[in-house]
Amino acid sequence: MRDVLVVDDDFMVAEIHRRFVERVDGFRVVGVARTGREALDAVRDHKPELILLDVYLPDMTGLDVLQTLRAAGEEVGVIMITAARELDTVRGALHGGAADYLTKPFEFAQLQAKLTAYAARADALEAGSAADQSTIDSLFGSHGAARQRDVLPKGLSADTGELVLAAVRRVGEVSSAECADIVGISRVSARRYLEHYLSTGALQLRLQYGVGRPERRYAAV
Numbered sequence: 504m505r506d507v508l509v510v511d512d513d514f515m516v517a518e519i520h521r522r523f524v525e526r527v528d529g530f531r532v533v534g535v536a537r538t539g540r541e542a543l544d545a546v547r548d549h550k551p552e553l554i555l556l557d558v559y560l561p562d563m564t565g566l567d568v569l570q571t572l573r574a575a576g577e578e579v580g581v582i583m584i585t586a587a588r589e590l591d592t593v594r595g596a597l598h599g600g601a602a603d604y605l606t607k608p609f610e611f612a613q614l615q616a617k618l619t620a621y622a623a624r625a626d627a628l629e630a631g632s633a634a635d636q637s638t639i640d641s642l643f644g645s646h647g648a649a650r651q652r653d654v655l656p657k658g659l660s661a662d663t664g665e666l667v668l669a670a671v672r673r674v675g676e677v678s679s680a681e682c683a684d685i686v687g688i689s690r691v692s693a694r695r696y697l698e699h700y701l702s703t704g705a706l707q708l709r710l711q712y713g714v715g716r717p718e719r720r721y722a723a724v
Contacts, residue, residue, distance in 0.1 A: 508551040539563035558585040569599040616665035
């Protein structure tokens with residue numbers, strides 16, 4: 504279970520984010536903070552693995568919180584969740600080592616995709632002492648990640664596409680039925696996403712032979 508700290512000065516917004524996180528398998532909220540100081544104290548007390556961090560806080564900015572954590576040697580994961588869209592703020596989040604950035608307002612599926620992708624990256628980093636080039640490329644968002652962000656065919660959603668790719672990376676190899684169960688979509692939809700990413704080179708195919716037709720199984724490149 505991955506422990507999450509929600510940081511937002513708006514009580515209702517923080518509660519919505521808390522409920523969203525609790526709906527994602529493998530994540531739980533261990534605290535809610537409404538100021539930068541509360542956030543820093545909560546990191547010390549609860550030791551979360553991940554922070555959902557707003558930029559606009561009453562006593563300091565979320566970037567100040569991020570900088571303070573890094574200066575103290577805290578390696579906690581941070582996803583910025585904020586209405587701030589200024590490039591200076593985005594640049595500051597990148598330079599501060601934020602794992603991701605999500606602008607408000609957003610739907611549950613968007614946050615779910617961010618959390619699932621975060622978990623996949625964390626799993627990859629915890630998998631062993633060495634990484635091959637494809638794993639490194641996926642962690643740094645190059646090559647395969649660039650292909651994955653190609654324009655999707657009509658009727659396919661980028662947010663759901665991220666969930667599909669994250670599910671494949673997390674499990675290692677899936678059938679369309681398994682992917683559908685993990686993501687929460689129909690088998691037909693799962694097959695469409697998987698076949699699209701297969702065609703772009705983001706996924707590879709393995710045929711599993713048995714009784715009847717061979718089963719199509721998809722894995723990350």
